[in-house]
Amino acid sequence: MRRSRAFIPTTKEAPSDATLPSHQFLVRGGFINQQGAGLYNFMPLGKIVLEKIRAIVKDELDKAGCNEVQLSFVTPIGLWDKSGRSETMGKEMLRISDRHDNDFVLSPTNEEAMVEMVKNRVTSYKDLPLNLYQINTKFRDEARPRYGLMRGREFLMKDGYSFHSSTEDMVREFNLMENTYKKIFTRLGLDFRVVEADSGAIGGEGSKEFHVLADSGEDTIVICDSCDYGANIEAIYDDEAKIDELNEKSYEELQELPITEKCSCGGKLSFKKGIEAGHIFQLGTKYSEALEANFNDENGRAKPFEMATFGIGVSRLVASVIEQNHDESGCIWTKATAPYIVNIMVSNIKDEMQMTLGEELYLKLLGDDIEVMFDDRKDRFGFKMKDAELIGFPYTVIIGKELENGIVQLYDRATKEKTSINTGDIYNKILELI
């Protein structure tokens, strides 16, 4: 993409109400803009990042044998009456009426709809197990949306549901999904922990959360420094007051707190802040029983499906990447999430030599299907560098005043280091890095 043709409205100043780095930089970098309370538009850069994360989630799930579907976003209220959630979820469900005065709900989650889809279509134990998922818009009418993409009302979430003929098989799938989620978070380049969770309102027994470690995280977790044990404090302490007290502490304050207990492996435990970006639950038969969704077992007896449910906050992950990877200048995207992996910056577009090389390199990389941005704008060096740092391209090739000596520079966004490279070697160097 030529920067001169791209719609990337960057700004010097952040919205006054943005407190989180991800919120500030995603708005300043022209990734998103606010439409209303908890509602965001994704502009071109934001859309690219969102789609990249979605693609990685889909790829790993498909490899693990999950089936992608798409459920209608607008759902009849009757669906929610059957499970009782039209009462229990209360005002979080946004209700609307059509021209016939029929009531509908904008889906906040989809246990009911997915069970209805499977019910009476899968009728034998021979057709189990089955894992269905979708990556689709959700709407939860939060009392107080905040923190940009981190806690919006409308958001993109992957929600998956599995169906089994036995608890053992459901637990097997639960473990498979835990490993699949680990692959996804690792591919995204995130530092994360799988922690034991409180099972909350959705119900069920086993429950694990995937936390992206970040100082600004809303959740407090305990992790071990020598094994991979981790737990949300909500799952450890029964005492509400204790949980509230810990949650109110900042990251720095938490680091000061000693934990006297040792991990069962003997390792040292400490408090961290995390962003909940994934959650997996063992549901059991809660929804299949409520909705009378049964299959026939080996003896021809009707039994409710054993179920598990799996969620990943895709749009929340966009913000999480930045919460974990940023500095005072802006975003630092990981290789897997960067909207463009390399940015070619011509320092002075009036210099013919510089433009010729820039153009040549740009077209060559484009021909190789490499995600490349070509900053061909008529702006000065400093302006374009600040812009590149704010957006957070992992690498920027600076074609500037050193060109007369046959040298260009490779700028690494994460380290902010510039390396001089002969013009003849830059192409191969880029291929090597990405």
Add this chain to the structure above:
RNA sequence: CGGGGUGUAGCUCAGUAUGGUUAGAGUACUUGGUUUGGGACCAAGGGGCCGAAGGUUCGAGUCCUUUCACCCCGACCA
């Protein structure tokens, strides 16, 4: 849902207490010129029914009423 706050140029904000020329600044934008390695400089210019509706007044960004939106603290929340 309880408490508090804010709506003025694309963006960040002054101005409102005490009503009174043509409503301001910075930034962004347009044009011309200079400049070209860290968000340049000079000059000229465009852009606002001051959130909306109603009211008081000779006169309202400013006062009154209603309403909408957004934000903050709390409660709630995969």
